[in-house]
Amino acid sequence: MSRLPLLFALISFFFTLSLAAQEIQRPLWASKPDVAAFEKIENDHLAAADKAIAALTGVKEKRTIGNTLAVYDQAIRELNSAGYFAGLMQQVHPDSAFRDRATAMVSKVSAATSALSLNRDVYNALSALDVSKADAATRYYVQRQLLEFRLAGVDKDDATRAKLQKLNVQLTEEQSTFDRNISDDQKSVTADPAELAGLPQDYITAHKPGADGKVTITTNYPDLIPAMTFAKSGDLRKRLMLAFNTRAYPKNGDVLRSMMQTRYDIAQTLGYASWADYNAADKMIGKGSNIADFIQQVYDASHPLALREFAMILKEKQKDMPGATAIYDYEGGYYSEQLRRSQYDFDSQSVRPYFPFNQVKQGILDTAADLFHVTFKQEANVPSWDPAVETWLVYDHDKAIGRIYLDLHPRAGKFSHAEMAPVLDGIKGKQLPEAILVCNFAAPTATDPGLMEYGDVQTFFHEFGHLMHHILGGQQEWAGIAGISMESDFVEAPSQMLEEWIRSPQVLAKFAKNYKTGEPIPADLVARMNRASAFGRGNWVSRQNGFTAISYNLYKSNPANIDIDAVTNDATHRYALFQPIDGEHFWASFGHLGGYSSAYYTYLWDKVIAEDFFLQFDQTNLLAGDAPMRYRRVVLEPGGSMSANDLVKNFLGRPQNMTALQKWMGEEFAGNPATSGEN
Numbered sequence: 118m119s120r121l122p123l124l125f126a127l128i129s130f131f132f133t134l135s136l137a138a139q140e141i142q143r144p145l146w147a148s149k150p151d152v153a154a155f156e157k158i159e160n161d162h163l164a165a166a167d168k169a170i171a172a173l174t175g176v177k178e179k180r181t182i183g184n185t186l187a188v189y190d191q192a193i194r195e196l197n198s199a200g201y202f203a204g205l206m207q208q209v210h211p212d213s214a215f216r217d218r219a220t221a222m223v224s225k226v227s228a229a230t231s232a233l234s235l236n237r238d239v240y241n242a243l244s245a246l247d248v249s250k251a252d253a254a255t256r257y258y259v260q261r262q263l264l265e266f267r268l269a270g271v272d273k274d275d276a277t278r279a280k281l282q283k284l285n286v287q288l289t290e291e292q293s294t295f296d297r298n299i300s301d302d303q304k305s306v307t308a309d310p311a312e313l314a315g316l317p318q319d320y321i322t323a324h325k326p327g328a329d330g331k332v333t334i335t336t337n338y339p340d341l342i343p344a345m346t347f348a349k350s351g352d353l354r355k356r357l358m359l360a361f362n363t364r365a366y367p368k369n370g371d372v373l374r375s376m377m378q379t380r381y382d383i384a385q386t387l388g389y390a391s392w393a394d395y396n397a398a399d400k401m402i403g404k405g406s407n408i409a410d411f412i413q414q415v416y417d418a419s420h421p422l423a424l425r426e427f428a429m430i431l432k433e434k435q436k437d438m439p440g441a442t443a444i445y446d447y448e449g450g451y452y453s454e455q456l457r458r459s460q461y462d463f464d465s466q467s468v469r470p471y472f473p474f475n476q477v478k479q480g481i482l483d484t485a486a487d488l489f490h491v492t493f494k495q496e497a498n499v500p501s502w503d504p505a506v507e508t509w510l511v512y513d514h515d516k517a518i519g520r521i522y523l524d525l526h527p528r529a530g531k532f533s534h535a536e537m538a539p540v541l542d543g544i545k546g547k548q549l550p551e552a553i554l555v556c557n558f559a560a561p562t563a564t565d566p567g568l569m570e571y572g573d574v575q576t577f578f579h580e581f582g583h584l585m586h587h588i589l590g591g592q593q594e595w596a597g598i599a600g601i602s603m604e605s606d607f608v609e610a611p612s613q614m615l616e617e618w619i620r621s622p623q624v625l626a627k628f629a630k631n632y633k634t635g636e637p638i639p640a641d642l643v644a645r646m647n648r649a650s651a652f653g654r655g656n657w658v659s660r661q662n663g664f665t666a667i668s669y670n671l672y673k674s675n676p677a678n679i680d681i682d683a684v685t686n687d688a689t690h691r692y693a694l695f696q697p698i699d700g701e702h703f704w705a706s707f708g709h710l711g712g713y714s715s716a717y718y719t720y721l722w723d724k725v726i727a728e729d730f731f732l733q734f735d736q737t738n739l740l741a742g743d744a745p746m747r748y749r750r751v752v753l754e755p756g757g758s759m760s761a762n763d764l765v766k767n768f769l770g771r772p773q774n775m776t777a778l779q780k781w782m783g784e785e786f787a788g789n790p791a792t793s794g795e796n
């Protein structure tokens with residue numbers, strides 16, 4: 118018999134396979150671009166955006182969604198793709214010359230975006246569009262875009278628009294100088310090896326004395342945080358805190374003052390009393406004075422609890438220093454850790470053997486898969502800017518719905534914090550959403566499994582919450598409302614909520630196994646870990662509220678009358694319970710005063726929402742019941758297609774309130790009189 122039929126069958130089988138593969142877009146780095154190729158990709162995006170804008174403004178016939186909104190959205194998609202890629206290369210590319218070119222490209226894309234926001238022809242075109250018969254998401258999209266255009270000043274006269282353009286360019290420069298002064302001013306202190314007493318052995322091993330017999334400790338987080346938490350030497354912690362809180366001082370004083378002035382000028386030009394008011398106009402919070410009210414509500418909810426915790430930590434300090442009445446900021450972390458050991462029988466080092474990096478990573482993927490009903494499949498041999506970068510496709514049943522990149526370990530010249538960044542906007546039927554996690558967890562090696570701190574695992578969950586939001590919200594018709602393109606004071610809610618999953622015994626059972634013996638993390642250790650981690654929340658909220666007050670008070674009025682040091686000291690004394698020492702100028706390195714400006718309240722605002730959301734889940738098993746799928750459908754999938762206030766109401770059946778946050782803060786004392794600070 119001829120073997121032809123089998124051959125045909127094989128060919129058609131391979132044909133089907135390759136078709137299936139072709140349906141999925143190529144990964145970002147498929148062509149391994151050098152600088153020239155990178156710049157070509159970027160310039161092609163910018164040219165395509167220009168072309169779309171020209172086509173849009175050139176329409177002579179009646180404006181329709183097809184000839185106007187679809188073309189506008191094409192421009193947005195091109196500009197976003199260019200901006201995401203340039204921003205990413207600036208943060209992760211191993212070659213500094215490449216990073217410099219990427220920085221220049223970021224400015225170029227941002228100038229194009231800013232020019233579009235002041236393009237009156239585009240604004241008029243969108244205004245002329247009749248969307249009364251369109252679907253709700255499309256109507257909301259157009260309404261939001263028109264608001265953003267007006268906030269940019271598009272409807273002002275030519276002279277005013279020219280002035281705004283100038284102010285915006287100035288602000289971008291001031292912001293990047295502010296940030297660069299902080300990142301350029303990495304400080305360090307030297308210490309006697311004996312001052313490392315109390316720190317974990319792997320930290321001591323990694324900090325060997327130099328030729329002069331001294332150890333160097335930098336103000337970078339992996340160096341700083343263990344020292345502030347575990348070093349017995351108060352003097353070492355004090356020197357480190359002073360170094361940390363004088364970064365970019367006094368340099369950033371003039372920069373911050375002119376940034377505040379530029380923002381005030383922009384707000385005044387657009388008819389707003391203050392930058393805080395202007396900046397709130399396109400957000401959930403609505404207006405500046407609502408931030409002041411929110412700060413007061415948080416204070417009322419948190420202050421009594423914070424005082425209770427303060428009394429407990431003070432007792433711990435008094436064991437070392439009888440008669441002490443104050444706690445300084447360089448002591449808070451250390452005595453809180455001591456208290457967790459003495460009162461909760463919990464040593465945060467004791468959980469690290471259950472958190473080797475690879476197990477944690479797989480555990481988080483498995484948890485997200487269970488929770489959101491998706492699957493992750495790793496792609497093999499995908500080229501990237503560094504061999505450690507992984508790419509995974511996200512599937513809903515058999516359908517690919519997105520791609521994620523994981524760049525999780527430190528490298529010279531790489532962005533040094535943790536973040537999720539969009540890579541592509543998802544557009545239903547046209548483009549899969551893509552996003553990346555850029556983190557700095559210690560890489561496992563042949564001899565070292567990369568044992569993670571509890572806080573690092575929590576950060577990993579947090580960033581994964583952002584990632585799933587961008588992917589699951591990236592199934593809309595328009596790029597401009599895809600994923601996290603929405604009110605910016607909502608986006609920390611899904612991420613902060615996912616942090617709670619680290620406390621679930623069912624979730625921990627998936628991955629928290631001793632790296633040597635394979636033994637699952639013991640239930641009583643989980644219980645002690647959860648109790649100990651619940652301690653200090655009142656203080657944490659108070660401290661965040663202090664930062665929120667600094668961010669709001671610096672931007673709530675005419676900066677000519679503002680003394681930055683006085684505003685900072687006042688907020689610290691009023692809200693935070695741990696006091697700074699003389700000579701600290703925390704604000705100079707408070708990077709959020711650049712990007713977030715008056716909107717640092719976002720973190721606590723979203724914490725309130727996150728805890729309210731969290732209580733909708735089955736508290737005995739966070740993965741069970743219908744809440745996970747309802748959350749995916751009602752909160753994440755809509756992306757930016759409706760107002761975030763509506764997303765909240767749709768999930769909770771009412772607006773958020775303080776009750777859940779209060780429960781979260783008070784968990785340490787609930788039914789736990791033995792640990793009460795009142796005696």
Ligand SMILES: [Zn+2]
Pocket residue numbers: 579583609612
């Ligand atoms: Zn976040």
